[in-house]
Amino acid sequence: MAPLMLLTFVSASLFLFVEANDPDGGDAGSEGECLTEINAAREAVGFSSFLKANVAEEGKHLPAAFDNKSEEDYHASAWKPVCEFLLPKTSDESEPVVVATIDRFASGTYAFKALESETPRCSDIVEEWKTAYNNFNGLPPPYSEQEQAYSSQENVSFVAMHNPSSDATADCRVVTCTRKTTTQQQNREKTGTTATEANGYALICMTTPDVLPVDGSKAPFTEGQWGQIVTAFEGSAPAVLPSLLSLTAAALAVALSVL
Numbered sequence: 395m396a397p398l399m400l401l402t403f404v405s406a407s408l409f410l411f412v413e414a415n416d417p418d419g420g421d422a423g424s425e426g427e428c429l430t431e432i433n434a435a436r437e438a439v440g441f442s443s444f445l446k447a448n449v450a451e452e453g454k455h456l457p458a459a460f461d462n463k464s465e466e467d468y469h470a471s472a473w474k475p476v477c478e479f480l481l482p483k484t485s486d487e488s489e490p491v492v493v494a495t496i497d498r499f500a501s502g503t504y505a506f507k508a509l510e511s512e513t514p515r516c517s518d519i520v521e522e523w524k525t526a527y528n529n530f531n532g533l534p535p536p537y538s539e540q541e542q543a544y545s546s547q548e549n550v551s552f553v554a555m556h557n558p559s560s561d562a563t564a565d566c567r568v569v570t571c572t573r574k575t576t577t578q579q580q581n582r583e584k585t586g587t588t589a590t591e592a593n594g595y596a597l598i599c600m601t602t603p604d605v606l607p608v609d610g611s612k613a614p615f616t617e618g619q620w621g622q623i624v625t626a627f628e629g630s631a632p633a634v635l636p637s638l639l640s641l642t643a644a645a646l647a648v649a650l651s652v653l
Contacts, residue, residue: 425446425565425566425567426446426566427514427516427566427567427568427597428514428516428519428520428566428597428599429444429564429566430516431516431517431519431520432444432516432520432555432564432566432599434520435520435523435524435555435556436555436556438626439556439622439623439625439626439627440622440626441556441557441558441562441619441622442560442562444557444562444563444564444601445561445562445563445564446563446564447563447565447602451563452500453500453501453502453602454500454502454563454565454600454602455500455565455600456499456565456567456598456600457471457472457473457499459473472499473569473571476569476571476596476598477571477573477594479508479594480508480569480571480594480595480596481571481573481592481593481594499600500600500602501602501603501604501607502600502601502602502603502604503550503553503554503557503601503602503604503605503606503614504550504551504554504598504599504600504601505523505550505551505554505555505566505597505598505599505601506547506550506551506596506597506598506599507519507522507523507551507596507597508594508595508596509568509595509596509597510595511595512568512570512593512595513568514568514597519597520555522548523548523551523552523555524552524555524627525548526546526548526549526551526552527552527623527627529543529546529548529549529552530543530549530552532620533613533615533617533620534549534553534613534614534615534620535613536606536607536610536611536612536613536614537606537607537608537610538610544606550606551599553605553606553614554599554601554605555599555601556615556623557601557602557603557605557614558605558614558615558616558619559602559603559605561603562601562602562603563601563602564599564600564601564602565599565600566597566598566599566600567597567598567599568595568596568597569595569596569597569598570593570594570595571593571594571595572591572592572593573591573592573593573594574590574591
């Protein structure tokens with residue numbers, strides 16, 4: 395999978411493979427980021443607003459953050475691949491092997507947008523996700539590894555935002571990854587250290603239930619649900635099947651002939 399094709403599907407872990415230096419900390423942020431704008435987009439197509447999952451409900455929340463006190467915790471964290479993507483590797487250091495996972499990403503359909511700061515421009519992000527509608531030529535298909543529609547994270551984000559399940563939940567947060575680098579300086583005049591800090595940010599929305607299961611058992615939308623989306627985006631329902639149009643025309647011709 396190409397590096398930018400992030401979070402396409404998550405069953406046991408995050409699908410992102412980019413080498414990086416080791417960030418020192420990760421903040422999973424607070425719940426509900428951009429949910430007002432996302433729910434407005436859902437309501438525009440006739441879908442109900444996302445529900446907020448109960449704290450006790452398992453499998454409906456993003457993993458807990460890791461702090462900068464334990465390098466071991468970072469290397470075992472589910473957030474490690476995300477931070478590696480947001481803070482790309484800047485040296486030839488080898489990457490330690492991850493031998494365990496403290497907290498995994500649960501099964502769900504994920505929307506993702508890398509940010510320039512910790513403050514997301516929610517309306518712009520939602521509009522960007524909505525434009526992915528134009529990438530679908532008809533009813534979106536079930537997931538498969540060969541399906542090109544889902545090689546684009548924007549397309550997956552579109553599906554996630556429009557998760558049609560009546561009981562759909564969403565956990566949307568701004569994730570912050572921080573990497574602190576210390577450089578040793580030695581010369582004739584002075585000796586000391588210089589510390590620098592880099593931050594990476596992303597908006598991640600975990601939606602459940604998963605409407606793009608990796609087994610490809612079903613399409614994300616029914617014909618009726620996709621029809622609602624088409625009507626909202628184009629102002630008309632999907633085209634009626636040609637055969638039905640022909641039958642209707644024939645019936646009308648017969649009716650007119652007997653007048």
